[in-house]
Amino acid sequence: MSVTMWDVFRDPVFRQCDPLIAAGRAGLDHEIRWAYTQERYDVTKFLSGGELLIIEGSSLAALDDAALQGYIDALADAGVSGLAIELVDYFRDVPSAIVSEADSRGLPVIGMRKRAPFVDLCQEINTRIVREQMLANIEMDTLSTSLRRRLADAASASDVASVLYRVLGEPIVIFGTDCGIVASAGMDGEALADLWREWSFLMISVRSGGVTVATVGVSQRFSIIGLPVRDVIRAELDRCLPSFIPQSIEFKIRMKLLAGARDGVSAKDAEIVESEEMMGALGFLKGSRCFVFALVFSAPGIRIPRFAAELRDKARHDGENGRTDVLFLMEGNAIYGCFLSDDAYATSAGFNESCRTLLTTFLSLDVWVLAGVATTGAAGLLNGLTMVRYAVAHGQPNWGHITPLNDGVYSRMLDIERTDDAVDMLIGQIAGRLLPGDAMLVDTLRVLAESDGSKTEACTRLGVKRQTLYNRLDKVTELTGIEQRDHKAWNSLLTVARLIAARRNGQ
Template sequence: MPLPTLRAVLASDAVRAAKPEVLSGADRLDRPVRWVHVSEVREVTGLLTGGELLLSTGLAMRGGGKDAAAYVADLVEAGATGLIVEVGDAFPEVPLAALRVARERRFPVIALRRKTRFVEITEQVHRAIVAEQYERVDFARRVHERFTALSLEGAGAQAIVEATAELAGSSVVLEDLSRHVVAYAAVGRPASGLLKDWEKRSRLVAPTGTAGLTGPEGWMVTPVGLQQRWGRLVVVNPASDQARLAMVLERAAQALELGRMAESDRFGIAHQAQGGFLSELADGRIRDDAEADARARSLGLPPAAPYVALVVRSAPRGTSPTDPVAVHRRARGLLERVAQAARTVRVPVLLGSLGPAEVAVLLAAGGRPEDTALEAFADALHVQVLRQPDLDAVAVGAGEPAATLLTAGASLRHARHVAEVAHALPPGRRRPFFRARDVRLRGLVALLHDDPRVQAFAESELDHLLVHEATHDDGMLALLRQYLAVGGNKTELARVSHRSRPALYKRLHRLEQILEVDLDDPDSRLALGVALMVHDQRR
């Protein structure tokens, strides 16, 4: 509930009974009233801080036209909202000199034609002001409790964005640094309209350091990320109360950051002895072969080199659950399927959850060829996952075979990266398992495309061109793709693009101006090529 306006004060019972007449400033009646003062003192302006409405019987304006004009001018300079004057036998009219100043400065002056009790006016207005202040405090309390509960529940980004939209009363979008929508909640409009040409529209809205209105559409935005920004919250149709909306966005951004930090923690390390051992191997916290062997034996893994580190990755089928119990159940289900696959092919393994969609595996191939053991395990795993109703097909990333547990465990990080890339590949390119040599540079980009530092690099390289494309759509981005595809060979580019050399050179010069780089420089072409890979991967 916003502060009462001067118009609302004039509509109150106490003022309407006094027959108010607006003498000046009729176009400024929607100004908020922060407080009401009853004063007959000429030097009252030193007591004002702005936003006050003064009630008077005109005593301060009875010293002549010059003094009355100066009194009104002082009220304007002090930031008063308006002046209400009771006229009658003792003070029949507001002096013309005072009204002249008020009209020139568009300052509201209202005459009350009937006597009234000023205390009734102040009581009504102050009651509304106090109620507004209490409502603000109560709203802030409800916002705090809502986002605190979401954080404690481990709510995902979608649930937080939906709560933000409900509190804001407007559609809300969470985007990453590449201007791609991570989560959204459409309020009062179809999602298709909300998200239409999102990346193009978003690129016209400059980043801000704090919550505020910006951009051609008047969005309210706030950055997300404490130490390193990784996204932005956008309210597409912000409400009029910007201070309240900014508070909601800032609390939502904090909840999103806490959720992101929680999601990065490995699931079940404290409760899974095998997962704890694999974590120590991957991080290099175990440095002695004898200790590693003893720990593995105690956990049930026989001494059967070669050893192979694997990571199994599976995305949820349909919408990812936000209920922490459902997330825990799905993570346990994936872990159980992996264990069952190992038992089916009788391959000794150690297992540990890396999260609701990933499982780390240390496999002891024994005397069997490692590829044969891996293929058998992966085939059995695909069969098991088909029996898990909420899991999609899995991808298996494998490290290189190793003679020792320490060497195999150190490759778990690489196996996790490979599994992440393999899961992003089209179904037609998938195989039972992948190694690092199967993914190459595009795989590296796919691994790192969610890293804010990689996104920031791609944005710094391509931002000017993408903004140009969003506003002109003249094919400059396509020209850059063609130029990089032919390795910077302008003769070949002229041939494949069916352009004359003069026309092509002119467009390339314009492209260099937009990008602010020298396209003949090999380092520039390499950087732009990698940035395009990141951009395309995000799309």
């Protein structure tokens, strides 16, 4: 168990200070890593996040409202868990500027109306934190030992589900990556749908060989499972469950294709060639159009198999001009996937439209959809899935809406340490693999960018007729899936063209 700001407020030693909750009630569940006292205004230089800061307010007494708000902002930005301020000498009430800013930032502020030695307060809270950490470690060791001993006798996925149910005391459902239910324990099959609607489930991804092979749903009907317990469960499941999940050659190919680039940044030539061979093994041309996506659920449940069935039914089509299909996998509370098409007569714009239209049918208030654009071949698939996974892991869910994948490309770029890797990612995600190799198209986009989007000026500088320019831009859309009407993505493409040209010219 961790120590939170609520625990501090209720602590017997702290209660001697006659505390009141002055602001930031929304953050009272913040966990405290350490209690600390320091009066300096620039105290954040000495903090690393998670602290309870206890002050008498001497450095704040003469400050105006703007400075007080800046102080609270600095604490919130530093990840401080809460502030306790003495209301004896320098303040009788918590200043309104602190209250309003702390409320807006969700930073708990406790006023202490009676004096107590700060050393006693810090000692009480820090001792409690250490004690709780020791108890938590013992609990984790006991849980890990119990799970490992019992799972050693498991002979099937059903046995694994039963062991988890007995040890955790919570109903269990095990999903395959195809979203089908592999096993369950602690619930009647006929009542499964009703139970999913009523209970909250924690979804744990189980991995083997670097890819997800199953997802385990653990009910939180009777208790909330925290991160340390989740990590223990995941470690034991990674150890035993994969051996009970069928993994055919086709299964492994699909998992590798949907894992994205190996380095988590951008696909390299060797893995692109390997992935083209994998696409061929699944019956797709290496030049197939690809459209990546993710469906993220705030409350995943028994409807996930239904979503998967609808995905297959709506996306699969065999016609005279080619084949359209979908690859997807369930991983935690998300479905990652890619629509693929060999239809020789379909345009990138048309494929974009059909994929987005299909994805809108899955929208609801607890579903967030991430949608890419039509790209070509394995490079587009790998780079797109890499970006999708980053967006799910680091983005802010916009429940009930579709978020264009390229909206987050610059944030992703800034999060990559090496400049060359960041540029590789940006080029791969926006331009794909084919466009950078076409000097004429790159120069056309570069000149258009340098002409501030003026097609008349671009035609003059390129020495071509307007229809020739239009034909080139249409070809760009076919290669990248980015349409001119998508102004944000198109401007990113113009920027990328200038980067490609600069690299080519050694600038």
